[in-house]
Amino acid sequence: MISSESSAGPAPTVYPTLRTRRLVLRAFEPADAPVVQRLAGAAAVADTTLNVPHPYPDGAAEAWIQSHAPAWARRTSVCFAITEEGELRGAISFSLSAQHQLAELGYWIGEAYWGRGLATEAARAVVDFAFEVCRVNRVQALHYARNPASGRVLEKVGMVREGVHRERIRKGDRFEDVVECAILRRDWRKQ
Numbered sequence: 471m472i473s474s475e476s477s478a479g480p481a482p483t484v485y486p487t488l489r490t491r492r493l494v495l496r497a498f499e500p501a502d503a504p505v506v507q508r509l510a511g512a513a514a515v516a517d518t519t520l521n522v523p524h525p526y527p528d529g530a531a532e533a534w535i536q537s538h539a540p541a542w543a544r545r546t547s548v549c550f551a552i553t554e555e556g557e558l559r560g561a562i563s564f565s566l567s568a569q570h571q572l573a574e575l576g577y578w579i580g581e582a583y584w585g586r587g588l589a590t591e592a593a594r595a596v597v598d599f600a601f602e603v604c605r606v607n608r609v610q611a612l613h614y615a616r617n618p619a620s621g622r623v624l625e626k627v628g629m630v631r632e633g634v635h636r637e638r639i640r641k642g643d644r645f646e647d648v649v650e651c652a653i654l655r656r657d658w659r660k661q
Contacts, residue, residue: 509580
């Protein structure tokens with residue numbers, strides 16, 4: 471169960487903070503930029519994500535963090551810092567399509583924190599937030615077919631594998647197969 475500093479109903483005007491048993495999902499702060507650059511820019515993390523570069527360029531984390539508040543104000547996306555005991559562990563976000571009542575989830579966790587259930591715990595909270603607060607009908611996510619651990623995270627939060635898009639994404643010099651997963655509001659309610 472999550473607790474949120476925002477309430478159900480119309481999307482809050484302040485940047486939301488979500489709390490789980492172990493985690494606080496909060497807005498990124500400018501002081502997080504060096505840790506973002508180090509964690510996200512690690513080769514293993516960048517390799518499993520579409521938009522994280524390696525090497526991670528100087529100044530990119532600061533620009534990325536500055537984009538979050540305006541995007542939330544427009545209700546086009548929300549991005550949370552995944553923190554545990556006050557320390558940054560990763561990021562989780564979703565883009566929003568109001569027209570289609572759709573959220574598309576994405577996340578990364580620093581390599582040192584893999585295998586501890588942080589992504590699953592954060593994803594549960596964010597999926598709940600998408601349905602409860604943003605009132606979407608569908609939350610979807612993609613993962614590389616060669617990254618089954620990410621697929622297990624999505625399954626644990628109730629998403630269903632809908633199909634494989636062969637060579638849909640180009641990452642560096644190779645084309646990647648991606649798996650699409652989703653959960654609908656009616657399925658989420660049953661959980």
